[in-house]
Amino acid sequence: xxxxxxxxxxxxxxxxxxxxxxxxxxxxxxxxxxxxxxxxxxxxxxxxxxxxxxxxxxxxxxxxxxxxxxxxxxxxxxxxxxxxxxxxxxxxxxxxxxxxxxxxxxxxxxxxxxxxxxxxxxxxxxxx
Numbered sequence: 490x491x492x493x494x495x496x497x498x499x500x501x502x503x504x505x506x507x508x509x510x511x512x513x514x515x516x517x518x519x520x521x522x523x524x525x526x527x528x529x530x531x532x533x534x535x536x537x538x539x540x541x542x543x544x545x546x547x548x549x550x551x552x553x554x555x556x557x558x559x560x561x562x563x564x565x566x567x568x569x570x571x572x573x574x575x576x577x578x579x580x581x582x583x584x585x586x587x588x589x590x591x592x593x594x595x596x597x598x599x600x601x602x603x604x605x606x607x608x609x610x611x612x613x614x615x616x617x
Contacts, residue, residue: 521537533603539573
């Protein structure tokens with residue numbers, strides 16, 4: 490009887506944990522790559538010093554060396570992403586996780602147009 494109760498308790502704990510995980514999402518920030526040979530006309534942020542603010546959170550430096558995960562995002566909320574170059578507004582957009590199939594997304598700066606792209610998970614983003 491004790492073993493059966495322990496098994497039921499363990500299953501309930503797993504079910505609660507899975508349910509909690511399904512209400513939170515994440516974004517993997519793909520490291521920034523800037524090609525200085527392309528010039529300012531093709532690259533409006535020559536320094537590559539991007540930063541990002543998600544919703545009302547803190548301003549985060551966008552890494553040039555590693556992919557970084559932003560976790561614990563509400564799957565049901567509408568999110569605002571604001572991107573800055575050298576501290577000046579560069580681009581902003583809103584999204585909902587419900588617009589995507591996955592609760593884990595990949596955000597990167599497109600190296601051709603230097604605009605932010607939010608995609609389903611891919612080999613492009615390598616967050617751990």
